[in-house]
Amino acid sequence: MVAVPSSEKSLIRHIRELAKAKAVRPLRAGRQSTVALGIGDDTAILQVPVGHEVLITTDFSLEGVHFRRDWHPADSVGHRCLARGLSDIAAMGGTPVAAFLSLALPAKLPRAWVEGFLHGLLALAGEHGVTLAGGDTAQAPGGAEGKILADIVVVGSAPRGEAVRRSGARAGDAIYVTGRLGASAVVLDRLYRKENKSLNTKQHAEHFYPSPRVAVGRYLREKGISRAMIDLSDGLSTDLHHLCEESRLGAMVYEDRIPVARGATLKQALHGGEDYELLFTASPKRAVPAMIEGAPVTRIGEMQRSSAGVMIASGTGKSSRLQPLGWEHFTSRKR
Amino acid sequence: MVAVPSSEKSLIRHIRELAKAKAVRPLRAGRQSTVALGIGDDTAILQVPVGHEVLITTDFSLEGVHFRRDWHPADSVGHRCLARGLSDIAAMGGTPVAAFLSLALPAKLPRAWVEGFLHGLLALAGEHGVTLAGGDTAQAPGGAEGKILADIVVVGSAPRGEAVRRSGARAGDAIYVTGRLGASAVVLDRLYRKENKSLNTKQHAEHFYPSPRVAVGRYLREKGISRAMIDLSDGLSTDLHHLCEESRLGAMVYEDRIPVARGATLKQALHGGEDYELLFTASPKRAVPAMIEGAPVTRIGEMQRSSAGVMIASGTGKSSRLQPLGWEHFTSRKR
Numbered sequence: 001m002v003a004v005p006s007s008e009k010s011l012i013r014h015i016r017e018l019a020k021a022k023a024v025r026p027l028r029a030g031r032q033s034t035v036a037l038g039i040g041d042d043t044a045i046l047q048v049p050v051g052h053e054v055l056i057t058t059d060f061s062l063e064g065v066h067f068r069r070d071w072h073p074a075d076s077v078g079h080r081c082l083a084r085g086l087s088d089i090a091a092m093g094g095t096p097v098a099a100f101l102s103l104a105l106p107a108k109l110p111r112a113w114v115e116g117f118l119h120g121l122l123a124l125a126g127e128h129g130v131t132l133a134g135g136d137t138a139q140a141p142g143g144a145e146g147k148i149l150a151d152i153v154v155v156g157s158a159p160r161g162e163a164v165r166r167s168g169a170r171a172g173d174a175i176y177v178t179g180r181l182g183a184s185a186v187v188l189d190r191l192y193r194k195e196n197k198s199l200n201t202k203q204h205a206e207h208f209y210p211s212p213r214v215a216v217g218r219y220l221r222e223k224g225i226s227r228a229m230i231d232l233s234d235g236l237s238t239d240l241h242h243l244c245e246e247s248r249l250g251a252m253v254y255e256d257r258i259p260v261a262r263g264a265t266l267k268q269a270l271h272g273g274e275d276y277e278l279l280f281t282a283s284p285k286r287a288v289p290a291m292i293e294g295a296p297v298t299r300i301g302e303m304q305r306s307s308a309g310v311m312i313a314s315g316t317g318k319s320s321r322l323q324p325l326g327w328e329h330f331t332s333r334k335r
Numbered sequence: 336m337v338a339v340p341s342s343e344k345s346l347i348r349h350i351r352e353l354a355k356a357k358a359v360r361p362l363r364a365g366r367q368s369t370v371a372l373g374i375g376d377d378t379a380i381l382q383v384p385v386g387h388e389v390l391i392t393t394d395f396s397l398e399g400v401h402f403r404r405d406w407h408p409a410d411s412v413g414h415r416c417l418a419r420g421l422s423d424i425a426a427m428g429g430t431p432v433a434a435f436l437s438l439a440l441p442a443k444l445p446r447a448w449v450e451g452f453l454h455g456l457l458a459l460a461g462e463h464g465v466t467l468a469g470g471d472t473a474q475a476p477g478g479a480e481g482k483i484l485a486d487i488v489v490v491g492s493a494p495r496g497e498a499v500r501r502s503g504a505r506a507g508d509a510i511y512v513t514g515r516l517g518a519s520a521v522v523l524d525r526l527y528r529k530e531n532k533s534l535n536t537k538q539h540a541e542h543f544y545p546s547p548r549v550a551v552g553r554y555l556r557e558k559g560i561s562r563a564m565i566d567l568s569d570g571l572s573t574d575l576h577h578l579c580e581e582s583r584l585g586a587m588v589y590e591d592r593i594p595v596a597r598g599a600t601l602k603q604a605l606h607g608g609e610d611y612e613l614l615f616t617a618s619p620k621r622a623v624p625a626m627i628e629g630a631p632v633t634r635i636g637e638m639q640r641s642s643a644g645v646m647i648a649s650g651t652g653k654s655s656r657l658q659p660l661g662w663e664h665f666t667s668r669k670r
Contacts, residue, residue, distance in 0.1 A: 036388060040581060041501050042426035042566060043392040043491070050385050053371060055378040058435045058469065058488055064476035065439075091377035100393045102437075102486045104400075134393065141399035141482040151437045151471070151486040153393055156378070166376050231377060246375060 035098050035131045044133040046098055048157050055156040055163060057088035063147040071191045073201055074116025075123070076208040077148075082121045084233065085154030086128060086212035087276045091231035092163040093221025094156035096128050096214060101135035102153075106146030117150075120209075128214055130154070164221050164280070166246035169228035171305035173281035175251060176288060178213055178295040181236060182264030185272025206261070210276040215293040217278055225288055226280035235273045235326025240310050243279065250306030253322065256315045259298045270312075271325040370433050370466045379468040381433055383492050390491040390498060392423035398482040406526045408536055409451025410458070411543040412483075415609075417456045419568065420489030421463060421547035422611045426566035427498040428556025429491035431463050431549060436470035437488075441481030452485075455544075463549055465489070499556050499615070501581035504563035506640035508616035510586060511623060513548055513630040516571060517599030520607025541596070545611040550628040552613055560623055561615035570608045573661025575645050578614065585641030588657065591650045594633045605647075606660040 037045035048054055061067060061081040072080070082099060089096045101121070105114065125132055135153075140146035187207035190199060201208040213231075220226040230243045236258070244251050260269040277295075281303055282288055290297055304311075312322040372380035383389055396402060396416040407415070417434060424431045436456070440449065460467055470488075475481035522542035525534060536543040548566075555561040565578045571593070579586050595604040612630075616638055617623055625632055639646075647657040 037498075037500065042423040042564075043390040043429070043498075045427075045493075045498055046389040046391065047495065048383060048389060054381040054383060054389055054490075056381065056433075056435060056469065056488070056490065057378040058437050058471050058486070060437050060439060060471045060473045060486075062439060062473055062476055062484075065473055088377040092380075094378070098391075100391060100488070102393050102395050104395060104397060104484075134391065136393050136395050136486070138395045138397055138400055141397055141484075142477070147476040149397075149439075149476075149484055151393070151395075153391070153435070153488050155389075155391065158380075160382065163372075163378075163380055165372065229377075 035133045038131060038133040044098065044100070046133070046155060051160050052157045053160050053163065055089055055092050055094045055158060056153065057085050058151060058153045059084040059088070061150040061152065063149070069148070071196050072208065074113045075120030076201060078117040078120030078122075079124050079209050081150050081152050082124050082130075082154070083210050083212050083276060085152045086124070086130070086214055087231040087233060089154055089156035090212050090214040090217035091229050091278060092156070092158060092165070093217045093226065093229065094158040094163060095218060096130045096154055096156040098131045098133040098155045099125060100133060100153040100155075102137075102151040103135065104138040104140040104149040106140045106142060106148065107144045109148070158221065162221055164217070164226045164229040166228055166230050166243045169243060169247035169249055169281040169303045171249055171303055172284055173227055173303040174284045174288070174299050175240070175253060175279065175281050175301045175303060176297050176299050177232065177236065177259065177277055177279050178216055178292070178297055179275065179277040180259045180261035180296070181232065181270075181275050181277060182268035182272045183207065183261035184210065184274040185268040186261065186264045188272070189268075207274070210274065212276050213278045213295060216295050219292050220278075220280060225282050225286060227282060229278055229280040232275045232277045232279055233273060235271045236279065237270050237310065237322050238324040238326025239279055240322070241324040243281070244303075244310055247303065250304040250308050251301055251310045252304055252313060252319065253301030253310065254313050257298060257300045259296065270322065273326050370468045373466060373468040379433065379435070381468070381490060386495050387492045388495050388498065390424055390427050390429045390493060391488065392420050393486060393488045394419040394423070396485040396487065398484070404483070406531050407543065409448045410455030411536060413452040413455030413457075414459050414544050416485050416487050417459045417465075417489070418545050418547050418611060420487045421459070421465070421549055422566040422568060424489055424491035425547050425549040425552035426564050426613060427491070427493060427500070428552045428561065428564065429493040429498060430553060431465045431489055431491040433466045433468040433490045434460060435468060435488040435490075437472075437486040438470065439473040439475040439484040441475045441477060441483065442479045444483070493556065497556055499552070499561045499564040501563055501565050501578045504578060504582035504584055504616040504638045506584055506638055507619055508562055508638040509619045509623070509634050510575070510588060510614065510616050510636045510638060511632050511634050512567065512571065512594065512612055512614050513551055513627070513632055514610065514612040515594045515596035515631070516567065516610050516612060517603035517607045518542070518596035519545065519609040520603040521596065521599045523607070524603075542609070545609065547611050548613045548630060551630050554627050555613075555615060560617050560621060562617060564613055564615040567610045567612045567614055568608060570606045570661025571614065572605050572645065572657050573659040574614055575657070576659040578616070579638075579645055582638065585639040585643050586636055586645045587639055587648060587654065588636030588645065589648050592633060592635045594631065605657065608661050
């Protein structure tokens, strides 16, 4: 057990005060779920209306694993930290309500970094009406050499029995994705090529400030369009595999229908992680709008009663297995 | 971003399978809250009955900060990790329902360590009817030199408006604690004196396998006895300060009434952390049993309308301020 130097103690206290001052919003009339008690007790208290169930997801954001301090500005790290959890709630068609942040900091971390981090996190929280309702703070192991360690919990709600699971797809369902894929991977490749100094982070929001598709997910659930859904955090190839596994089906996707982001390759669109778009299935008879809540929606294939897993057909009609080569090494594994 | 070596990937997969196989219990009839969907989707789904609210707490367990691998057996680390969260639910008078584990592991960690950790965590979860419903896994930063990083979320429920807060104390309330205090600090002192090899961990459950007072907390809430409550994780002096702050009151405690554990000093009982007992206040007119759910209950003082904070009276009647010297450096700060 290491002793926390007093500068560190005061930093931790500072975070708590900052979070408390900025984040505990008044209860809002008309919101479906509310935080009755936030930071400052043994637990937070959440109220979920009658007929709703509670959605919970947790995601690590670890320095050197999920972000690098020389690549990602502090507010981008905070934004991305929360975005991971919001995207999981979106993939259930849920409404996010509250977040809990566990944050361990190395000794001698500049205060400005922590403020930037919280600023990024709380700005995105504000956009989605999410309250930072608690968490934990600690010194990171390793003293001054320690790494920044964050774990975010996002809690949401959905009407009972209506949350969209990965397991609900049926054979013959059409497969759709939102947005365009591979843009985050393009930026990551540039970072690996040491172009971090020349990258304008604000102009590459797709990587530094991604927008989780919460409104799209909710629309799809409310309209009863999506039978199964998952968010594209690990990459299309890997996440479609997860959906197929849980639905106990195979899938066929068509190379020439994949919505590849400008500047990205097909490979980046198929395997690049952290796009935070949604992948869902719908009955082939169901009309699905080409644009939902500002996001283009593209039909890329169909679910099949097959044990062959995920197949991909080229423009010439030749099909082969689509291996799950999503960036597990980069995003680590999500739940 | 570091690449996860394949041995690590397989370890992470192993954890997930182990947790999934062991932890996802069938829904139980008669339970107040249930996990409708556990590991394997974007989020878990929890159902809370009508008229109940949701309690949520998160706690880090970081190697070198909250535990040491040469001091604590793997199953003790898993047990203590969950115990921290259960104790917070106990302090609200709640019923724990589900846990979420975020676990980052260094490269080359023996598989037996992970199995021991999960065994300890799941054994305690089983005792309390808690389902491990999700989480996240990642490689810890630092490769083979990395540290084990765990963050536990515990979710519980309580009837709406009945969860016992820190802020409910009134001037004149009697102050009680459960159990005997300082036993965990005694063991910790021995560990610091390098007696770890001669300590029988099973015989020192108070430190290695603490029992959170969930049944006591629930009893106090159901009977309407406790007006304010907190768990003693940071030490009596610090935690009583937290309760006073939230209740905007002072307190007087009596040295000769503190239930000091066998072998412990008064100082260890006052400032030693990680006892995981409960501290609560009750109306002075209210009869409080001397034993609740197997735990002795001791009246140690009273709440006062005073801005002097927490005072302590010696056997001779002389009183002085009780400084909050709880082991923040050891347990880090809890929410």
